[in-house]
Amino acid sequence: MTSARSRKSGRARDERPERGIPEATVARLPVYLRALTTLSDSDVATASSEDLATAAGVNSAKLRKDLSYLGTYGTRGVGYDVNYLRYQIAREIGLTQDWSVVIVGIGNLGHALANYSGFASRGFQVAALFDVDPERVGEVVGDLKISALADLEVIVRESAVAIGVIATPAGAAQGVCDQLVEAGVSSILNFAPAVLTVPGHVDVRKVDLSIELQILAYHEQRKAHGFGALEAGAL
Amino acid sequence: MTSARSRKSGRARDERPERGIPEATVARLPVYLRALTTLSDSDVATASSEDLATAAGVNSAKLRKDLSYLGTYGTRGVGYDVNYLRYQIAREIGLTQDWSVVIVGIGNLGHALANYSGFASRGFQVAALFDVDPERVGEVVGDLKISALADLEVIVRESAVAIGVIATPAGAAQGVCDQLVEAGVSSILNFAPAVLTVPGHVDVRKVDLSIELQILAYHEQRKAHGFGALEAGAL
DNA sequence: ACGATTTTGTTCTCGCGTTCACAAACTTCT
DNA sequence: AGAAGTTTGTGAACGCGAGAACAAAATCGT
Structure with a gap:
């Protein structure tokens, strides 16, 4: 409160500082x-x-x-x-409110994500888990039962889910993504090693484990190759 | 082959293009x-x-x-x-050679990483798994037995491991990191939600699942707040 | 052989993000 | 109260990366 009077640039309707954060x-x-x-x-x-x-x-x-x-x-x-x-x-x-997320693809990684306590503690509640494999549907992971992909749209709409997590193999990712978007999800966290195409109003962030390793490998190779320590100090 | 003669800038000793890639x-x-x-x-x-x-x-x-x-x-x-x-x-x-990596912290995420086929297929071979919990030592994950942290240094040196993956809770991360560095690891992929301090010659990359969700939440909140669609088209 | 076409490699410009450096504002000590 | 000491908030300079645009080089058709 008692917000600053010290604004210099006197543009009108410039009250809120939270216009654009880089x-x-x-x-x-x-x-x-x-x-x-x-x-x-x-x-x-x-x-x-x-x-x-x-x-x-x-x-x-x-x-x-x-x-x-x-x-x-x-x-x-x-x-x-x-x-x-x-x-x-x-x-x-936006963490003063709770966010519902769904996780699609309950393989190794999906399992880990479903059980990850760091989500709940930061206001992200896992609303549902999905998998294509009919064998898996009904299986309990954490404290949730795995649902069928066919139920995705209904559940997403009912729970007002805004964020979807994709942890499927690369081949299934785009299809799942389309379903999520169709159901109304507008933010996607993608762990699948695939490029996703989405409408403009949907945000996608990508986490790719092997890419991270490859970036490290690149630098590692350079270190080992005799540059660095030697050449850096020379000139 | 028959490499280009078309270099224009005639600086001496400018032969290798692979000097600095952004x-x-x-x-x-x-x-x-x-x-x-x-x-x-x-x-x-x-x-x-x-x-x-x-x-x-x-x-x-x-x-x-x-x-x-x-x-x-x-x-x-x-x-x-x-x-x-x-x-x-x-x-x-640097993927024409194979890289040995070790994974420390075999919880949910560590399990998933140990089983992730995407590593092996890109030339990253998991050389060993480690966990502090003595109960877990000896347990088989994938096709590897979990080793005790005490054996880290020996195994890392013997297998010439250059890359370490940290999948422990935040509290244990710095300690594990120090051990890895001490053992000679010079690249670290950190999944623990903690800031790691390392010597200058060590590279660290960080993957933080809940941070990614929080970034999505920020944008999601903005979309929902009535900006975007309305104000964007107005002026 | 030569012009039309395709597509790369590169130059140039612009905007974003990082860092420095300092004035403004607050506290503490005498 | 006033001076000395801290620490924030921000203006300005700088460097890197993104994208547009174009010249150079290769193929293809006639």
Whole structure:
């Protein structure tokens, strides 16, 4: 409250700072949130941008600039109130509400995701699990029964599911994706090693385990190849 | 072969193109590689940058620029030889050799990773699994027995493991990381929701499932909040 | 053999994100 | 109260990556 009067650029209807937060910043907010939670659990009441930056593994100037997009929640000469800032970031991300997610494809990875406690603790409730294999339908994973893909649309609509997680093999991914979109899901987290095509209003994020390893391998190869240590110091 | 004579910038000792590939490009090479493999499996012999870009889900200009960092492997007026380009990218990433990886923390996620066939098929061989829990040591997962953490250093050195995967809870991650680094691992793929501190010569990549969901939630919230469709078209 | 066509490789421009550096604002000490 | 010390918020400079656009090089048809 008592929001700042210090805005310089006097454009009209420029009241809300939360107009456009850069994508790179959005990706870091969850990291800050986690750092704040850790600090809060250690009964730290206030933290400077330096402290926070260290805890989050980033540079302090970047952290301050990121936070400045949300508003002015710090106090000069003091730092940030840990719990207050935590709440503000959570609100900005949208974690003051609960989100329902469904997981499609209950193989090895789907199993792990269904049992992952980190989702529930951050406000993501797994509403249903799906698999194509009729053998698997009815099987209990975690505290949910696996449903048939045919029931996807009904369940998604009834539970107002906005986020779908795809953990199928690559070949099935696009089909499942289409079904999810058809059912009204507008955000998709894709673990399948496949490129998904979606309508413009749908967001897709991709997590690809073997790509990460390949990127590491590239750098590893370079290190081993005799560059680096030698050539770097030379000139 | 018959490599191009067309280099314009006549700087001396500028022979090798593979001096510095931008990080953003490196991250996309595995995607191209996968697209090429798919095409090759469909018996496609040649593909244009447009074809490849579509298959990889990127813009064709970006793809061409990315490939140009590796060398001139295309033929103007024709396109790229699928298998030849595939080999060149694989070589560049370092997939012409096999990489040994170890997985530490055989919980839900560790299990899934140990069984993930996508690793082996891309030249990543899981050399060993580790867990702190003495109950678990000796248990068979996939075709490997879980080893005790105490044996980590010996096994890592013997198998010349360069890449370690951390799938422990957050609290154990830094300790495990230190052990891996101590044992000589110089690339780490971290699934634990924690910030790792490592010496400069060690690469860390982080995969965080709940952060991905939180990023989706942010955008989802914005969509639902009445912006987007309405305000976007207005002015 | 030569023009028309295709498609690559590269140059150029633009925008985003990172980092530096500093004034403004707050606290604390005397 | 005033000076000294902290720490935030942000303006400005810089570097990297994305995309448009085009010239160079290869094929194809006649």
